[in-house]
Amino acid sequence: MRILFLAGGSPATVFGLAPLATAARNAGHQVFMAATSEMMPVVNGAGLPGISVTPHSIRDFMTTGRQGEPLQWPADPQDHILFIGRGFGRMAADSLPALIELGRAWKPDVLVGGMLCFAAPLAAARLGIPYVRHAWDTGEPPEVDGAAESVMGPELAAAGLTRLPGHDLYIDICPPSLRPAGAPEALPMRFVPGNGQRELEPWMYTRPSRPRVLVTAGSRVSRHQYFDYVRGLAEKVSALGTELLVAVPDEVAGEVAAGLPDVRAGWMPLDVVTPTCDLVVHHAGGGTALAAMNAGVPQLLIPNMPKLVAPSLRLVEYGAALMAEDGEDSRDTVVALCEKILGDPSYRERSRELAREIRDMPLPAQTVGALEGLVA
Known part of the structure; x- marks a missing residue:
């Protein structure tokens, strides 16, 4: 059987699909993963054959309209969610021709698309094959689907x-x-955690003698994107006096850690490092949140996008995290929330319950049979 996977424009979307894609390959099926050109090194780094369906990045679709007009991010939270949906719709429209061409040449039996990969259902319909929608985190706003449809009129027609x-x-x-x-x-x-790897050092997989806190804003931090956010977060958390890990690309690690005491900064594999931590403080990204849940580690969530608030609130209501909303994340607030989590064992207990729940879910290898059943 031939299975075509379609990821989005960020590493998290690739790693979200990679466990099932790898399981399908291990079961003897042929697997390709399509994505943006920018994601090809990530796809290949995950050990999967990759094919680009657009030379443009997800940033291009969030900053430029279909007629080439510049776009501005809206300030209103609900408008922000719809804006993101339209951006993914533009990415789908741009990717669709190459995706259909690939399908006609390679003739897959089933198409598995990531949660916001809206080219997948259209391509599957045009190719006459089953379409599988694959979540890559704990939930996306349902309004995003309609927003994507609103900019895909020509493709739908x-x-x-x-x-x-x-x-x-x-x-x-x-x-x-x-x-x-x-x-x-x-x-x-x-959920099976996935991320870029590197040669391991002992500190990455051993627990220190005192509390360890991990700070991250995801894999896309650069000097022009999320830098101030993660630097500010690291400064606030450093006031705790714990050992501090700041997971960022190596290119910005020195600047992020400058002047901060007892900090390790740089690219670190979260699937290895997170289980050694007592708390993860982050931007509420879906992949990071799931990695912490999987490791049974409590979280302090500071959403940097409105669409991340709803899944964060569900984690808070469960008792495995606390959240500081945008504008309410002063140093004193962040320190107080971290101290509350570290000082109350119930957050660790609830996080471990989530980890057990994740472990009880069917493995990707067990899920491959559902794909086979669709084709049969």
Whole structure:
């Protein structure tokens, strides 16, 4: 069987699909993963054959309209969510021709698309094959789907449709206790953490003698993106006096850590490092949040995008995290919230319960059979 996976424009979207794609390859199936050109090194680094379906980055689709007009990020939180949906819709429209061309040449039996990869259902419909929607975190706002449709009129019309086609199967990696109300029926699958790797050092996999706190804003931090956010967060958390890890690309590690005491900064594999930590403080990104849940480590969430607030609140309500909303993350507040989590064992206990729940979900290897069933 041939299975075509479609990821998005960030490493998290690749690593979200890689466990199932790898399991399918290990089961003897042929697997390709399509994504943006920028993501090809990430796809190949995950050990998967990759094919680019657009030379543009996700940033291009968030800053430029379909007619080439410049776009501005809206300030209103709800408008921000719809804006993101339209950006993913533009990426889908740009990717669709190459995706269909690839499908006609390679003839896959099933197409598995990441949660916001809206080219996947259209391409599957045009190719006459089953479409599987694959979540890559604990939930995306449902309004995003309609926003994507609103900019894909020509592509929908070419397929004789007015709406995006539905899925034949939905695979969800969100722990059942954190699924939002009204979530669609889904096949649950265990989350398996994934990230770029490097040669390990002993401190990465051994617990220190005192509390260790990890700070990160994801893998896309650069001098022009999220730098001030993660530097500011590291400064605030450093006031705790614990050992501090700051997970950022090596290119900015020196600047992020400058002047901070007892800090290690740089690229570190979260799947290895997170289990040695007592707390993860981060931007509420889905992949980072799931990595901490999987390791049974409590979290302090400071969402840097409005769409991340809802899944963060569900984690807070479960008792495995606390959250500081945008504008309410002063140093004193961050320190107080960190101290509350570190001083109250219930946050660790609830986090470990989530980890056990994740471990009880079906493995990707067990999920491959559902793909085989669709084709059979």
